[in-house]
Amino acid sequence: MAFNILISDPLSEEGIQPLRDAEDMNIVIDTTLTPEELADQIGAYDALLVRSQTQVTREVISKASKLKIIGRAGVGVDNIDLDAATEHGIIVVNAPNGNTNSAAEHTMAMIMSLSRNIPQAYHALKNHKWDRKKFVGVELKNKTLGVIGLGRIGTEVTVRAKGQRMNVIAYDPFLTEEKADKMGIGYGTIQEVLEKADFITIHTPLLKETKHLINASAFQQMKTGVQIVNCARGGIIDEEALYDAIVSKKVAGAALDVFEEEPFVDHKLLDLPEVIATPHLGASTFEAQESVAVDVSHDVVRFLTGDLVKNPVNLPSVPNDIMNRIEPYFNLAEKLGLFLIGLTGEVVEDITIYYSGDLSEVEVAPLTRNTVKGLLKRHLGDHVNDVNALYLAEQKGITINESKTSKAKGFTNLLKVEVKTKSGKRSVSGTLLNGLGPRIVKVDNYSVDVTPEGHIVVIHHKDQPGVIGRMGSLLAQHQINIATMQVDRSDIGGDAIMLLRVDKHLGKEGLSELKALNEIYDVTAIDL
Numbered sequence: 001m002a003f004n005i006l007i008s009d010p011l012s013e014e015g016i017q018p019l020r021d022a023e024d025m026n027i028v029i030d031t032t033l034t035p036e037e038l039a040d041q042i043g044a045y046d047a048l049l050v051r052s053q054t055q056v057t058r059e060v061i062s063k064a065s066k067l068k069i070i071g072r073a074g075v076g077v078d079n080i081d082l083d084a085a086t087e088h089g090i091i092v093v094n095a096p097n098g099n100t101n102s103a104a105e106h107t108m109a110m111i112m113s114l115s116r117n118i119p120q121a122y123h124a125l126k127n128h129k130w131d132r133k134k135f136v137g138v139e140l141k142n143k144t145l146g147v148i149g150l151g152r153i154g155t156e157v158t159v160r161a162k163g164q165r166m167n168v169i170a171y172d173p174f175l176t177e178e179k180a181d182k183m184g185i186g187y188g189t190i191q192e193v194l195e196k197a198d199f200i201t202i203h204t205p206l207l208k209e210t211k212h213l214i215n216a217s218a219f220q221q222m223k224t225g226v227q228i229v230n231c232a233r234g235g236i237i238d239e240e241a242l243y244d245a246i247v248s249k250k251v252a253g254a255a256l257d258v259f260e261e262e263p264f265v266d267h268k269l270l271d272l273p274e275v276i277a278t279p280h281l282g283a284s285t286f287e288a289q290e291s292v293a294v295d296v297s298h299d300v301v302r303f304l305t306g307d308l309v310k311n312p313v314n315l316p317s318v319p320n321d322i323m324n325r326i327e328p329y330f331n332l333a334e335k336l337g338l339f340l341i342g343l344t345g346e347v348v349e350d351i352t353i354y355y356s357g358d359l360s361e362v363e364v365a366p367l368t369r370n371t372v373k374g375l376l377k378r379h380l381g382d383h384v385n386d387v388n389a390l391y392l393a394e395q396k397g398i399t400i401n402e403s404k405t406s407k408a409k410g411f412t413n414l415l416k417v418e419v420k421t422k423s424g425k426r427s428v429s430g431t432l433l434n435g436l437g438p439r440i441v442k443v444d445n446y447s448v449d450v451t452p453e454g455h456i457v458v459i460h461h462k463d464q465p466g467v468i469g470r471m472g473s474l475l476a477q478h479q480i481n482i483a484t485m486q487v488d489r490s491d492i493g494g495d496a497i498m499l500l501r502v503d504k505h506l507g508k509e510g511l512s513e514l515k516a517l518n519e520i521y522d523v524t525a526i527d528l
């Protein structure tokens with residue numbers, strides 16, 4: 001199967017080599033598309049690769065009928081409507097590590113340019129003005145740098161600023177006092193950072209919570225004469241408030257690489273001599289561009305060829321060691337979901353997944369997703385996938401619960417899926433047998449041992465001599481060969497269950513003839 005891939009922003013040619021090396025990838029590079037043209041053409045593509053320019057809006061996504069993956073060659077995904085992608089089952093991947101150094105170096109270049117007025121002095125000299133008095137700067141040594149957002153880039157900036165003998169104080173919701181101590185930096189609330197810093201640098205993502213994080217009231221809390229750097233995202237600083245703070249001399253200088261609206265040619269902040277700026281160049285180095293494009297190309301190839309991606313944005317990423325432990329259960333989880341919904345045939349109100357034994361020790365979110373995917377697949381088909389399974393369940397009002405216990409009732413690992421419907425609770429349990437693969441080991445309260453694969457017929461009947469024989473003859477009349485058979489009962493002469501694995505699908509006729517047998521309460525044919 002061939003895949004159509006659209007690259008709609010300039011990506012490093014060396015960086016997309018993994019896509020060129022993979023088989024059956026038709027690559028189209030068009031960096032000139034208008035939003036309307038993108039929406040018109042996106043329906044033909046399986047994968048879309050972008051940087052920060054292409055706006056992947058809900059409208060574009062709604063027309064992306066074949067699209068499976070969006071690759072962002074960089075960190076920020078605020079140009080992609082993640083909710084819309086998730087709802088449509090499109091995975092979004094990014095390249096979070098490839099441009100960290102470049103962005104940190106650019107930030108340092110901005111801090112040093114600000115402190116020594118280098119762009120302004122350069123500009124004056126280019127205009128034939130030799131002016132030394134006007135461009136007296138300040139030293140960085142012993143000044144306090146306030147870092148807001150201590151993730152990958154914030155941390156790298158911190159290391160470099162310490163090399164400049166600056167004192168660093170940082171705020172990040174995940175930063176603890178102990179961690180700050182270990183890093184040899186100060187720990188503060190956002191207010192403390194704003195109040196104490198001589199230079200402030202922002203390194204958070206643009207989120208609802210960080211939009212205009214640095215606003216008029218934040219500027220009020222800062223030292224007079226503070227200098228501020230934004231190499232993260234436009235919109236984290238309120239540009240109107242920054243303009244006023246510079247004009248009122250509260251802020252002595254600002255270095256901006258990112259803006260609320262990009263691209264632009266006129267901007268009133270640029271009319272202020274205290275503002276120096278670059279056109280979103282933080283990640284624009286050969287090294288970073290090659291690295292992010294390589295990372296995202298590999299993930300796109302991985303995904304399209306059925307492998308696990310390394311940097312999912314709209315799916316939780318699971319560390320490799322944990323993934324290695326739980327991956328063998330993916331198939332079992334999905335099959336249990338598929339089996340149970342086949343057995344129930346009713347509207348599911350509530351799903352509870354019980355993880356026991358070895359499974360109680362690991363991150364099980366991917367298994368829950370696979371189980372729910374199996375449960376929804378019967379009615380939603382291929383529309384449901386890993387990305388949108390939980391979203392679709394929530395949309396349908398299904399509550400999902402997880403429970404863990406170390407006791408696995410005689411098994412080393414046990415996965416039990418229970419659904420609640422109007423008529424009550426139904427459940428199925430499965431395990432992964434060492435060397436033998438997945439098995440269904442319990443259906444409701446009956447014990448069985450069935451490989452969850454192929455055509456399975458579940459028969460509820462009365463425990464009575466001759467039933468099995470009559471069923472066997474009936475199936476033989478329909479040329480249906482029984483591969484395996486499992487029977488269990490509540491008590492002698494009571495209710496019983498039979499699970500048959502048969503070699504071909506039991507047609508409607510066979511099903512109704514089976515149901516018509518006297519001792520049979522119910523028959524369900526399930527294809528796994």
Ligand SMILES: NC(=O)c1ccc[n+]([C@@H]2O[C@H](COP(=O)([O-])OP(=O)(O)OC[C@H]3O[C@@H](n4cnc5c(N)ncnc54)[C@H](O)[C@@H]3O)[C@@H](O)[C@H]2O)c1
Nearest residue numbers: 075076103149150151152153172203204205231232282283
């Ligand atoms: N200018 C460029 O070209 C360029 C290049 C790369 C990245 N970026 C941008 O830089 C930013 C940081 O990237 P990163 O790779 O370090 O991301 P990251 O996810 O590693 O770090 C972001 C940090 O911000 C913290 N944070 C979130 N909300 C916060 C809040 N309200 N206050 C304080 N901290 C908060 C998070 O806890 C996290 O530690 C992103 O916006 C990214 O898009 C820009």
Ligand SMILES: O=C(O)[C@H](O)COP(=O)(O)O
Nearest residue numbers: 051052053074075076283
């Ligand atoms: O978030 C990022 O990775 C940077 O802002 C880089 O954006 P770019 O790929 O458009 O240079």
